[in-house]
Amino acid sequence: MKCPHCLVSFHAEWTREVLRSDIEYLWSTSYTLCAACKKLIVYLAKGHPGGTNLASFMVYPRGISRIPLPADVPEQYAQDYKEACLVLPDSPKASAALSRRCLQNVLRAIPKVKPSDLSKEIDEILNSKQLPSHLADAIDAIRVLGNFAAHPIKSTNTGAIVEVEEGESEWLLDVLEGLFDFYFVQPAILQKKRDLLNTKLQGAGKPPLK
Numbered sequence: 001m002k003c004p005h006c007l008v009s010f011h012a013e014w015t016r017e018v019l020r021s022d023i024e025y026l027w028s029t030s031y032t033l034c035a036a037c038k039k040l041i042v043y044l045a046k047g048h049p050g051g052t053n054l055a056s057f058m059v060y061p062r063g064i065s066r067i068p069l070p071a072d073v074p075e076q077y078a079q080d081y082k083e084a085c086l087v088l089p090d091s092p093k094a095s096a097a098l099s100r101r102c103l104q105n106v107l108r109a110i111p112k113v114k115p116s117d118l119s120k121e122i123d124e125i126l127n128s129k130q131l132p133s134h135l136a137d138a139i140d141a142i143r144v145l146g147n148f149a150a151h152p153i154k155s156t157n158t159g160a161i162v163e164v165e166e167g168e169s170e171w172l173l174d175v176l177e178g179l180f181d182f183y184f185v186q187p188a189i190l191q192k193k194r195d196l197l198n199t200k201l202q203g204a205g206k207p208p209l210k
Contacts, residue, residue, distance in 0.1 A: 002170070004061050004089075008036035021049055030056070058089040066173065072188040073180045077102055081176055084169075092169040093161045096146075099172035100158035103142070103179070110183045119148050119155040135178045138171075145171055 001012045012032040019027040025046040032041050045056040066085050069078050080102035088095040100118060107113045113124040122143060126136055145168050148155045153162055198208035 003034040005039040006037035010035040070185050072184045092164050096164045096169040097159050097161050104158050106179055117155045118158050138175045
């Protein structure tokens with residue numbers, strides 16, 4: 001798993017402790033220690049006595065750590081991304097819905113794919129060959145991981161709160177980070193370098209780069 005504190009992946013060894021039963025559920029905790037940063041990760045789980053867990057919630061840390069977005073990412077996309085990160089511990093389904101909506105908005109606004117369902121929009125951006133191979137493969141995996149064939153509502157109604165596969169919500173956030181870097185961060189870095197070079201050329205009495 002990826003540590004929610006330091007973002008380093010490690011093999012988690014979980015310890016489970018039963019708390020007690022109330023009128024509805026049997027409550028228990030599961031915790032592990034990150035091998036990298038040595039910080040504790042704690043989940044609270046509810047289930048039926050003698051049965052399997054019905055749901056579990058990460059209670060420490062409260063949220064999922066992600067790399068802070070650069071200022072070059074426009075606020076309309078950054079806001080959806082941040083909200084998707086914030087709600088992930090409580091509702092992976094809500095997080096995935098926000099991420100899918102953000103992904104669709106980016107694809108329509110920047111490479112300007114034809115508005116359709118998300119699966120067809122992914123096809124269009126892949127067929128355009130605009131993306132580097134690693135990012136193209138990551139976006140293509142969204143359909144596989146999300147099992148769009150079995151859950152077409154994820155493609156036709158991206159903001160719907162529907163069941164998600166294991167790791168799907170986190171993968172969507174990873175893909176968004178990759179797209180933000182490709183469409184916003186790297187062009188901004190290149191433009192700053194270009195502006196600096198043009199300043200030097202101007203100072204030397206030479207024409208700027210076109």
